[in-house]
Each structure stands twice: as C-alpha cells, then as structure tokens.
Amino acid sequence: MNRRMSSEETAPSADLSQIPAQITGPAAWYGPAMAQSDGWIEHITQAELEEVEAAVRRFDEAGEDPAHLRSEAFPLPSLAARLRRVLAEVLDGRGFALLRGLRGPWLDRGGLRAAAIAFLGIGSHLGSARSQNARGHILGHVKDLGLSSQDPSVRIYQTRERQTFHTDSCDVVALLCLRTARAGGLSALVSSVTLYNEMRRARPDLTEALFAPIETDRRSEVPAGELPYFRIPVLSWHAGLLSGIYQRQYIESARRFPDVPPLTARQIEALDLFDALANDPALHMTMELRPGDIQLVHNHTLLHDRTAFEDWPDPDRKRHLLRLWLAPPGARPLPPVFRERYGALTPGDRGGIVVPGTRLHAPLDPA
Template sequence: MTASTFAPIDHPSAWRAADVADSPAWRVRLAPEAAAELAGGAARTDRASLASITASPVDRAAFPAAAAQLAAIEREVMLGRGFVLLNGLDPGLDDGMLKACYWIIANLLGTPLSQNSYGDLLCDVIDTGKKIGEKRVRGYQTNADLKFHTDRADIVGLLCVRKAMRGGSSSISSAVTAYNELLRRRPELLVPLTEGLYYMNVEEGGDSSLKRVPIFDLRDGVLSCRYSRNTMATAMLNGAPFTELEKEALDALDALAADPALRLDMTLERGDIQLINNYTTLHARTAFEDYPDPRLKRCKTRAWMRSLSGRPVGPHFDDYAGVPVTLEREIARRAAV
C-alpha cells in the first residue's frame, strides 16, 4: 500500500470544531412524553444495584415515544455526524432512577454489550485508586487524563451522575477528519496506520497476547477507526517492535485529534448522556480531582451497545461484540485474599 492509494472521505462525520461548536443540532432533548415513559419504566425497575438494573428486561413496545425518538438518534450517531448529547432526564431523579432510565435508553438504542471480563453491561466510571500503567488497569478505573481513543463497541454512551470537584471534562474529535488531514499533510503516515500496529489487551482476565491491527480501515467506501494509544504503549513495554515511522504516525494522529481546530469540548451536567459512534469519533477526558466527601465522587455510568444499523468493517473488529466473560467477582475476591 502506498500514499497514492488513499482518497479523502466526504461524510457528515468528517466535521471540525467550527462546524459544530455553535450548532444546536447535536444537542437533543428528550420529548416530554419520552422522558415520562422512561421515568415510569425506571420506577418499575429493581434499582438496588447496577446488576439488578441490568437484570431487568426492557420491552421496547412499552416505550413507543422514547423508542421512536431514540431510533432517530441512533441513525444520527451511526450514519450521520457520529455523536449526540442527549438531555431531558430530570436531574432531580435519584441516582438509581437516572441509571435505570439510562438502561432503558441503552436497550432502545441497540443491544447492550459486556464491557469487561465480569460481563458488566453498565459500568460506573469512577476513580478506584488504581493507576494507568499498572497491570490490568483500564483508564475508566482511574482519575487520569485519557488521551483520544475509541472503545470496543458500535456505540458508547456516558451518563453524567456527578461531576468532579475539578477537571474531568470531555472532548471528542472526528477520526474521519484526522484521516483527511493526514492525507493532506502527511499521506505517508497513513500507510502504517492502515497496514496495522501492535496492541496488547489490558482487560483483566482477557487474552494478553500481542495483536497487530489497523488504525484506519476502509470497506465499501466506509472509513472506520480503531484506536487506543494506551494499549499500544503497553505493547511497546512488552517488547512489540515499533518503527520510527509508526511512532511518528501515532504522534501525528494524537496531535490532530487534540488540535483545538478539530476537537469539540463539552461539559456534561447531571442527567446528560453523551452518545458516540466508536468508528468515526474519538473521545478523551482530562484528569480530575474528587471532592473529599466520598458521597460526592465523580461518577459517569457507561454503556456499550451494538447498534441497530449495519456497518461494513474488517475482521479485526470481531471483538466489538462485547468483552468475553472469563471472571466471577467472588472468585476474584478469594484470589485477592
């Protein structure tokens, strides 16, 4: 593959900050009847824990207004711009009610997927005291700055339950625009990014062997991105060979994603839900500091979803069907003693 192989991608997901910063189109408010349906369903859900919430089945037919609105949102996320900030849930609802509403929303958008080796379908993104770089630690378990990346699902959703005392702001950036910019500025860097680079899975209980996958993949004219610099850094620490050109390409992609001209910064308030297409939209988070009172800890609740819309992708996206369940928490607790 040579630089002359590539062509720019013209698609609504190839946006810049100036295109969207002041646009109301990506801020979507739940219709009052949809919000009422969700709150009614949440009130009937066992809200004792995330596990009890996700054990509750969701009947789409019971939420006609919400299902219709969320179907349109799913199409915008998967086939259009690639992201939506959804609001309209009552921030006065308690945490359990907000999370139960969110669970129903996730099921109306698609099929919720396992996010870790324990099979969790909803995960609280909180600071557990772990540190990036420690063995089998994923970024959402820390308070660290998280560079631009994608997750292993068609759609990732993030519900704001509580903001941090300081920091923890969210940013997104178009992977499609980054691809177009690399093609315009440094087309030779697209060669290693499309041929494949090493990464290592950092999932607790997962396969930790080295794998080589493309960052950018083009199928039937549709561009998809898979990117996690953290897993590639882990691969480097474990002996994976990276050429200087490959490292330069990764640095260039990081710099483009973080460029203020390309990225969109947003603040999520309690009850807001950020929805992102993981093939077209990179996301990042700044480091944060919690309030001293543990009851006020920053909490975002995450869902991974298989979308209702199809997408042509390569075989290296096969693991976007959810993290295999290989661990049980009781066994893990006994092993830690």
C-alpha cells in the same frame, strides 16, 4: 543473529490509491464549527421523561435484574422513535449526540438503581449491551478509584488522569452523567475522518503506516485462545467506509510482551502526528456533561477523550458517570480483522470483552 521483525515489516502495505484522498460527508467535521451549533443536543421533553419514569417504576416493581433488561420490558411510546432518529445520526451522520434532561425527583428517590434501570432501558432501544471488562460488567462506572494507569491491569477510566484520544471496543459508547467533578473532566471529541483527511493532505507517507496492523495491549483481559494483545490497524477502509480503533497508551504497553517488536521510527512519527492533529483545537471540540446528560459516541468515526480532573473531597459528591457499550443492529459492516477484538462481525452481536468465566451483570457498586 535473529531479530524481531516490526509489525510494520510483517504487515501488508496499505494501498492509499484505493481510498479517497478526501473523505466527505457529515462525519468529516471540525470542532470549532461543530461547537458553535447545538443541533447535536436533544432535549428530553416532560412527556418523554414521564415515559421513562413509568417504565422504571414498572420494571423495578417487578423485581427483575437490570442486566437482563430488554426493550420489550421498557416501553417508551414516543421517546423510542426519537431514539431511533438520534441513533441514525450517530451511526450515519456526525457520529455523536447528547440527550439532555434525564432528571427528576423520582430519580433522586430511586438513587443509583433507578438511574441504572433508566439508562439500561434507554440503551435497550439503541442496541444490545456488551461486557466492558473481564468481570462481565454491562453497566460501567466511570469514577476515580484511586488507581494508576501505570498498572497494566488498570483501565484509565478508573483514574482521574487524562484519558487521551481513543476509541472503545464497541460500536457505540453511551455515558450518563450523574455527578460532575470539582474541576476538569471535560469530554472531548474529534472526527477520525477529519484526522485522516488532514494527515493524508500533510503526510500521505505516514498515513499509509496507520493502515497496517499494530499490536494493542488487552490489559490482562484475554479471551480464550487469544494472545494478550490484538493486531488491528489504527485506520481501516472497508465497504466504502473509514473505521478507526485506537488507544496510544495500550499500543505502547503492548511492547511489554516478548513477542511484540518495538515500534519503528516511522510508526512513532505517524502516531505522533495522529495525536498532534487530534489535540489541535482547530480539529476537536470539548463539552461539559451535566447531571442528567446522556452522550452517545460512534467509535468507528470518532475518538473521544476526557481531561484530567480534580474531584470533591466528599465521597457523595465525587464525579460519577455510568457507561454502556452498545451494539446496534443497524451498525456498519466492519473488516474481518476487527473480529480479533470484537469477537464477531455481526451487527447487534459484536464487541465487548468476554473471557473464560465471564458472567454478564449490571453492578451498582463502582468498585
């Protein structure tokens, strides 16, 4: 009688002897110590805010489509230089930053269109915006639409459920907070480098399992010629760098496909330990995003999470964040296996979700 072989059985074994037992550097941080510092907060100055306001007004008056906004059409004489420094810290340093203070009467007057133009304009100085779903949205809306992640076509950011620690399918994810929830909805970050170090110290045998390809559900967003799932290791070592890609719920939901084998006991134990470490308050940190905050997170060195939340009954007060998936031209090299999810490996032109018929646009309607 034939049986399906597990992905662990069919994948090559990782050779941990080729990877440092302890990876050091600014990306290997611990939450409590990081939370005590505010060096990761960048306060937007009044002069920089006025630059953004002028660029928004000019672009808006031209009547252009925000989906086609490029940095040349959104000049930021002084802020652009600071954005480059911040991006360098995100890509090569601690892996995240918070820009605080994108607020003002002009944003209130301009409403969602002005906020979208400002966010896309700032993002254009960081990298190219990538499609976040099968509909080609380069501007995402993180808002509860009354949906459930139990539906395999639904993504968790469309619900008010806890997201759990995960990565997005891009180099850098950016969030602009417009409105906060009545309660909850905190942002949490954990270093995947620190997770590796702790796991390697405690259970090197289970750590090895994370370097073997594993199936992850595409959630019904399937590029042309691809399977409804992709196979990439949770952790990869390439060009002297550790890179992660992870979404536990989607690893488990990939088992719904008849050609995907069940997880082995060893894989489950490894993933359980990885999750337990990510959820350990001694490793992760949380922060509350305020209106006007822009959070930048490097997916290759961090996992991010959002706690469940209780929203306001008034529709005009409901929690609402805008999201960008960005491909910076100076991003790190990625191993060839990432092509299966990122579509390409070229920095500045990779990541995102593109399926047949996808047309890139920046919707102002969350639905």
